[in-house]
Amino acid sequence: MSILVFIEHRDCNLNKTSLEAITAAQSIGKDLGLGVTAVIPCDKDCGLAQEIATYAVDRVIVAKNDKLGTYTPDAYADAWEQVIKSTNPQYIVMAHTYQVRDFAPKVAARFRREVVGDCIRYQNDGGKLVLTRRIFLGKLDADVSLQGDAPYFVTFQSGAFRGDNAEKGSAAVETMEVTVGDVRMTPEAPFQEAKASVDLTKSEIIVAIGRGIKSQENIAVAQQLADALGADLAASRPICDSDWLPIDRQIGSSGQTVAPKVYIALGISGAIQHIVGMKNSGTIIAVNKDAEAPIFDIADYGIVGDLFEVVPVMVEEIKKAQG
Numbered sequence: 001m002s003i004l005v006f007i008e009h010r011d012c013n014l015n016k017t018s019l020e021a022i023t024a025a026q027s028i029g030k031d032l033g034l035g036v037t038a039v040i041p042c043d044k045d046c047g048l049a050q051e052i053a054t055y056a057v058d059r060v061i062v063a064k065n066d067k068l069g070t071y072t073p074d075a076y077a078d079a080w081e082q083v084i085k086s087t088n089p090q091y092i093v094m095a096h097t098y099q100v101r102d103f104a105p106k107v108a109a110r111f112r113r114e115v116v117g118d119c120i121r122y123q124n125d126g127g128k129l130v131l132t133r134r135i136f137l138g139k140l141d142a143d144v145s146l147q148g149d150a151p152y153f154v155t156f157q158s159g160a161f162r163g164d165n166a167e168k169g170s171a172a173v174e175t176m177e178v179t180v181g182d183v184r185m186t187p188e189a190p191f192q193e194a195k196a197s198v199d200l201t202k203s204e205i206i207v208a209i210g211r212g213i214k215s216q217e218n219i220a221v222a223q224q225l226a227d228a229l230g231a232d233l234a235a236s237r238p239i240c241d242s243d244w245l246p247i248d249r250q251i252g253s254s255g256q257t258v259a260p261k262v263y264i265a266l267g268i269s270g271a272i273q274h275i276v277g278m279k280n281s282g283t284i285i286a287v288n289k290d291a292e293a294p295i296f297d298i299a300d301y302g303i304v305g306d307l308f309e310v311v312p313v314m315v316e317e318i319k320k321a322q323g
Helices: 019-034 048-052 073-087 099-109 216-229 237-240 306-321
Strands: 002-006 035-042 060-065 092-097 116-123 128-135 140-145 151-156 172-177 205-209 230-233 263-267 283-286 303-304
Touching: 002 073, 002 140, 019 035, 019 092, 019 116, 035 048, 035 073, 048 060, 060 073, 060 263, 073 099, 073 172, 092 099, 092 216, 099 116, 116 140, 128 151, 151 172, 205 216, 216 263, 216 306, 230 237, 283 306
Parallel strands: 002 035, 002 092, 035 060, 060 172, 092 151, 116 151, 205 230, 205 263, 263 283, 283 303
Antiparallel strands: 116 128, 128 140
């Protein structure tokens, strides 16, 4: 028995959340004594396979068919069904992306199984996993026990595991020719904003602003800090609702879920809707003049003070350190 981990890509360009799925699969494999196999659906001898083969997995399978060049749920479901039947895994582990949310339930239904989705952690209970999911916008955590026979389908929330913790190794690459039936849709080119949008899930450092910034003109203060750190600028929902920053900069339950190495929250009180989108960050630094702000409950470092006094000092000290 083994664990299959899904490697998501576009034209053989890796979606880096798949590295988080590899980390999760490696961790589960160690706990349960299971090997890990990475699976890449593709229409050719995927160049990405060699990159994935540098991680500590037992093997990398390229599920190959001409209809797998562009994602469709029909084609991916057919391919995954065959890979699962051929490998007889205990678990199928995936990152909780839009693509996975589209096709994974379709595959699970073919095996009369369900998908336990958007998990934030797991524990080993006598050789079976107990998975934890957030419910009611992160206000409660629910533990889910897996029942029935394998295979079990599990997706992990972005940031639940860190992609840079995936263990390196060496694996063999093999190609599995799969049969794909009728594809009932013709995929169009991926949607693009009129201007390039930012994918904050790939950011290593984020500077986020909240109501404490007071006005749109004051965003320049936060931008100076972001520029000094080489960071991306983000915001809580009220800032985007006011059109001070575009919606693709919003962090939280109705925005993006991120897990950068460093997250700096400026003037953000820490409502639960925002916290669920960033609490898995590596290091959280909060600046707020309210000492009782909930953001300090999850911050690794907190500064109680006026951000308009604190941030210029931070920028100055960063520039000094950079020489």
